[in-house]
Amino acid sequence: MPDALNRQPIAEELLDTLVYRLGADYVLTEASDMLPYVQEQRRLYPGHALAVVMPACTADVAYIVKQCRHHGVALVPQGGNTGLVGGGVPHQSIVVALGRMNRIRDIDPTNATITVEAGCILQAVQDAAHDAGRLFPLSLAAEGSCQIGGNLATNAGGINVLRYGNARDLVLGLEVVLADGRVMNGLTALRKDNTGYDLKHLFIGSEGTLGIITAAVLKLYPMPRGKATALVGCDSPHQVLALYDQLRSRLSDTLTAFEFLPRFAMDAVLSHVHGTRAPFNQSFASYALIELTTPDADLDLNPRLEAALADAFENNIVCDAIIATSSKQSQELWRLREGVAEAQIAEGASIKHDISVPVSRIADFIEAASAACLSILPACRICAFGHVGDGNLHFNVSQPVDMEANDFMDLTPRFNRAVHDLVADMNGSISAEHGIGLAKRTELRRYQDPVALALMEGIKTALDPQGLFNPGKLL
Missing domain, CATH: 3.30.70.2740 (Alpha-Beta Plaits)
Incomplete structure (x- = not known):
């Protein structure tokens, strides 16, 4: 049973109904079993859960919400628990862990959409799109463990926002369980739909405080067939910004990623991240990692990038540059950027x-x-x-x-x-x-x-009058 030292007792009736619905294996109450769900990765915000429940379908989520509402017990929806601001940490709440809801419900390459459940791992969505010859462009460091529901609830960003937008920009429709247990079926796959308020945007970025996202229709894009990657050394952030402005004007939508690293980050990665090596013979104050992509297999992007960087040299914007000549070298350059978080931990x-x-x-x-x-x-x-x-x-x-x-x-x-x-x-x-x-x-x-704060509070009150969804977060 729950640890009475850390948590208030949960109503036996509520616990029994959840076990009856989900099965004992999917209702966790022992502190040791719940530990992965109450600790966030940075260990800054300790949490305490009354129980962890694992629904298998949207109807299960609706049932859980109705039962918790009846008993006045708060809920915290949780995906991969990879957040960095404590948004999924429970306090005297039931954790609704959505990982079992991981089906790809539909994929329509011609309509360029994929319909997925909230517990799908981001990388699994990327792989399903790839298998259908399409791209799902949301990409971030935790993509091997974060879940789509959490990505949408936090309006995740990542490395491809420059070209494809945030998570919000990749959603056509949502299925959401509301605070009274009703299910809003907004799984539209339409690009044009002006039938009233666009309600999905209330829930994207709401951090689970207004409803529980259970499924989504996501946009797909043509698969990139060509790519060019470069790392550039500059004397200052102002030069990096000038380079971005020049490349954006010249290379337009082929510019997919433009990442910045200072000397401290580069030096830390080279010191602490296994398998990395210095890209240049000298250090620079600032670095830019650049990537171009195109769905046109006949378009060679390397000469375009080389010409643009040559102009930047002539304008004294760039001090040195490397253009990857293979996929392996491109991965090595990206490793320098992706290793920053790991290197920072090693630095204290x-x-x-x-x-x-x-x-x-x-x-x-x-x-x-x-x-x-x-x-x-x-x-x-x-x-x-x-x-x-x-x-x-x-x-x-x-x-x-x-x-x-x-x-x-x-x-x-x-x-x-x-x-x-x-x-x-x-x-x-x-x-x-x-x-x-x-x-x-x-x-x-x-x-x-x-x-704006007053409007947010009014929306919260209207959609969750009992304040049971992820209490204490955001507002």
Whole structure:
């Protein structure tokens, strides 16, 4: 039975009804069994669950919601539990783990759509699309374990937003279980449908606070048949921004990814990530990882990228560049970007900010935010990297080499204020792609427009009057 030291007792009647519906194997109440569902990956927000339930279908989810509503018990929908802001952490709640709901319900290559259940692993959706000769372009570091329901509930971003948009832009329709147990069947596969409010957008990015997404119709795209990848060294973020502007104008929609790394990130990856090697004979202050793709197998992108970079050399924007000549070399260049998170862990504690500003302000932001953080702690190390092409920067601050991690993390409020105030001054966002969860609730109230907050609270009250869906998150 549940651990009485950490959790309030769950009503026996509710537990019995859930076991009767789902089976004892799919209703977990032992603390050891529930541990993977109550701990988030960074271990910053300990949680306590009353139980973990594992529905097999949408009807099961509706049943669970109705029973919990009857007993006044809160629910936390959970996908792969890969979030970074504590959005899936339960507190005296039942965790609704959606991993069993992992069917590909339909795939229509001609309509360029795939209908999937919320528990589908992102990579499984990518693979199903690939097998049908199509691309599902959402791609992020956790794609081998994160689930589509969580991706949509947090409006996930990733490396391909520049060309294909966020998760929100990839959705045509949703199936959602509401707080009273009704099922909203909005699984439309239409590109044009103006029959009233576009309700799906209420639930995408809502972090499970308004309803439980159980299935989605997603957009597919032509499979890329050609690709070009390059790594560029520059003297400053301003040069990187100038390079982006030039490539965007010249290469248009073939520019799929444009990622930024500072010297600190590159050096950390080379020091700590196995199998990486220095791309150049010297170090640079800033790096850009660039990828072009096309569905046209006859279009050779390498000469186009080479010509564009040659112009950048002539304009003193680029100091050095490598264009991959094979898939293996392309993977090696991407490994330098993908290894940043791993390398940061090896460098010690890190205070993280997931921000966005207008693309035109990215370089100014990096310089100003770096100066502000160094004024707080001169020995701190700035690791600002990310999806510069869409204005999203992971502005992280790593602990000094001679400072205790706990002492460094105690400075989090000061760093947050310096960084987020600057974001606000530039009309940016304090959460570009990770969500609000537990981590940024206070920050949201500080920076969000009060009228917008009031509207959000009104929507929450209207759709979840008992406040049972993922309580304490976002609002």
